[in-house]
Amino acid sequence: MKFSVMVNEGPYTHQASDTAYQFTRAALAAGHEVFRVFFYHDGVNNGTRMTTPPQDDRNIVDRWSELASEHELDLVVCVAAAQRRGIVDADEAKRNGKDGDNIAPGFRISGLGQLIEAGIQSDRLLVFGD
Amino acid sequence: MSETKKFMYINRHAPHGTVYAHEGLEVVLIGAAFEQDVCMAFIGDGVFQLKQDQDTSEAGMKNFSPAYRALGDYEVNKLYVERESLQERGLSEADLMPLTWEDEDDDWAEKPSIRVVSRAEMSDLLEEQDVILNF
Known part of the structure; x- marks a missing residue:
C-alpha cells in the first residue's frame, strides 16, 4: 500500500512524532511505500538540526534524518508554518x-x-497530532 | 492528476486559543486549487470558528475569521456543522456567520454554505470520505 503521513506536533512535548516515526518505519519494513511525510503546525520543529536532547533519550530529529537516508524518504516541512516558527x-x-x-x-x-x-x-493519509 | 477524491477538513478547536483553526483554514484555501471534492466539518469547540462578530482586538490575536467568507469563492461550499455541538455550547445557527456561495449552474444564485447536521449524519459523512484532515 502507498501511505503518506502528516505530523502535526513538535518533538518531545507530544508523542505524535514518535508514533508517526514508529508507524513509518514499520510500514517501510513491511514492504509498503511511504510517498511523503509532511510536517505541519508545531510539527515543523521536528526538522531542526539544532535539537540536542540528553544522551539517554531518543533523538527524534536524527531518527527521521536516518530513516530518510535509508529509504529515500521525502520529509517535507511546510514553508508557511516553518517561517512562523523559525525553521x-x-x-x-x-x-x-x-x-x-x-x-x-x-x-x-x-x-x-x-x-x-x-x-x-x-x-491512505495518516494524520498524527493532538 | 485526473483522479478526484473526497476531502474532508475536520475542525475541532476554538479559533484563537491555538493555531489549529487558522493554519487549518490555510490548508483548505491552498487545497481548493487542486479541484477535489471538498467539504469541511465543524465539531466540538470547532463550531466557535464560525461564530459571528469575532473581535480579537483586546486579545492581540490576528482575527482571521473574515477569511471564512472567501471559502465560497474557492468553491468550498459544504460546511457541515454538528447540531449537538452547537447546542452543547448554547449556540444556534443564527449565531454563525451567514456564509454563502454563488451557484454558477443556477444563474449565480446565492446559496448558504453552512449545513447543520446531526451527530449521526456527521458520522455518515465521515464514512464517505477518501481523505480526512483533522485540525
Whole structure:
C-alpha cells in the first residue's frame, strides 16, 4: 500500500512524532511505500538540526534524518508554518535576511500543495497530532 | 492528476486559543486549487470558528475569521456543522456567520454554505470520505 503521513506536533512535548516515526518505519519494513511525510503546525520543529536532547533519550530529529537516508524518504516541512516558527534552510535564510539556517539533513521546505498532493496520490493519509 | 477524491477538513478547536483553526483554514484555501471534492466539518469547540462578530482586538490575536467568507469563492461550499455541538455550547445557527456561495449552474444564485447536521449524519459523512484532515 502507498501511505503518506502528516505530523502535526513538535518533538518531545507530544508523542505524535514518535508514533508517526514508529508507524513509518514499520510500514517501510513491511514492504509498503511511504510517498511523503509532511510536517505541519508545531510539527515543523521536528526538522531542526539544532535539537540536542540528553544522551539517554531518543533523538527524534536524527531518527527521521536516518530513516530518510535509508529509504529515500521525502520529509517535507511546510514553508508557511516553518517561517512562523523559525525553521529555515539556506535559501529561506537568504530570502528573509536571516544569519543562518537550521534545517536537518533529509528534510526539505515546500508548500501546502505537497500535502494535498500526498492525499491525492496515496492510498491512505495518516494524520498524527493532538 | 485526473483522479478526484473526497476531502474532508475536520475542525475541532476554538479559533484563537491555538493555531489549529487558522493554519487549518490555510490548508483548505491552498487545497481548493487542486479541484477535489471538498467539504469541511465543524465539531466540538470547532463550531466557535464560525461564530459571528469575532473581535480579537483586546486579545492581540490576528482575527482571521473574515477569511471564512472567501471559502465560497474557492468553491468550498459544504460546511457541515454538528447540531449537538452547537447546542452543547448554547449556540444556534443564527449565531454563525451567514456564509454563502454563488451557484454558477443556477444563474449565480446565492446559496448558504453552512449545513447543520446531526451527530449521526456527521458520522455518515465521515464514512464517505477518501481523505480526512483533522485540525
